Amino acid sequence: MIRMARKTPRKLPGRREDGATTKAQILEAAGEIFAEKGFDRATGKEIAERAGSNSAAVNYYYGGIEGLYTEVLVEAHRRLLTYDRLVALAEGPGDPREKLKTLIGLIARTITGPATTSWALGVLGREILSPSPAFAVLIKQEILPKKLVITRIVGQILGLSHDDPIVTRCALSIISPFAMLVVGNKQIFTQVLPGLNPAEPGAQDAIVEHFQRFALAGLNATAAELRSGDH
Numbered sequence: 001m002i003r004m005a006r007k008t009p010r011k012l013p014g015r016r017e018d019g020a021t022t023k024a025q026i027l028e029a030a031g032e033i034f035a036e037k038g039f040d041r042a043t044g045k046e047i048a049e050r051a052g053s054n055s056a057a058v059n060y061y062y063g064g065i066e067g068l069y070t071e072v073l074v075e076a077h078r079r080l081l082t083y084d085r086l087v088a089l090a091e092g093p094g095d096p097r098e099k100l101k102t103l104i105g106l107i108a109r110t111i112t113g114p115a116t117t118s119w120a121l122g123v124l125g126r127e128i129l130s131p132s133p134a135f136a137v138l139i140k141q142e143i144l145p146k147k148l149v150i151t152r153i154v155g156q157i158l159g160l161s162h163d164d165p166i167v168t169r170c171a172l173s174i175i176s177p178f179a180m181l182v183v184g185n186k187q188i189f190t191q192v193l194p195g196l197n198p199a200e201p202g203a204q205d206a207i208v209e210h211f212q213r214f215a216l217a218g219l220n221a222t223a224a225e226l227r228s229g230d231h
Contacts, residue, residue, distance in 0.1 A: 022051070022053055022057060022061070025051040026048065026051045026057055026061060027068070027072060028051070029050035030042070030051075030058075031120065033047055034069060035120075035123045044058040044065045044068075047065070069134055070137050070138075073123060073138050074141055075120075076119070076121075077120075077124065079110075079118070079120040080111070080124075081103075081106060081146070083145055083146055083149075085106075086150075087149055089102060089103060089106075090152060096153050096154075097157055097216060100212075103150070104174070104208070104212050105212065108178070108204075108208045109208060112196075112208075121182050125183045128179060128183050129183060151163070151167050151171050154170050154171050154219065157223070158223050158226060173218055
């Protein structure tokens, strides 16, 4: 009796890519819905429908809507500035003041540019105003690592350790305007502070230059106080 060799099931070409595409589509659809409605009012079914997938896909790829929201929140922060790009800037050659100017320019142009119409700022703005349990993950994965890089740059400018309270206060003053823009974005630009409307000709460049000038002027004043011993 001749025994036939068992055939190994052939993997369908593109299966992995299709899975990755579906997962990415769910993330994008979720980002849009979370930005529109917030985490509490969004449903996995609605997200799956907008992504063109079945309702089980959210659980399959993300373990549920909570896991999906965490991934969306982390991705939103990365779209403002990735950790790798920040490290490359900090560890590259050049004066720390110029590095800080570049960093401020990167963040300011992202927030006042096309990102103002994306879901990333909407998701982050909602999270800042009403933190969810996922905020702890965002702090650990994105905020603290990036904050360490930024405070090291500020510390180099002032000649202090990155964890010195003076450095921390200076970093807060530098970062706070961006947090304000993320929370308010369109409302601030068009209603409360129309002078910040980046849609006006030349406005984005003016905003970037102002943020850079203000931050460096504050650091220069702080450095002068440190040299005089009046702090």
